[in-house]
């Protein structure tokens with residue numbers, strides 16, 4: 001059941017849940033640490049695009065969108 005993969009952001013081998021690295025990378029999987037420290041902030045930034053300022057409060061909802 002343990003899934004092994006190499007994180008496409010930090011390059012470390014990891015086992016367990018691979019996280020979707022978008023929008024930092026288009027393919028591959030990233031480890032939980034990179035998801036939290038790199039990918040989630042990048043997604044929050046994307047959601048803060050100036051066209052709609054009322055989106056700010058939704059940013060923390062986006063972290064569990066991995067299948």
Ligand SMILES: [Zn+2]
Nearest residue numbers: 007010031034
């Ligand atoms: Zn990583």
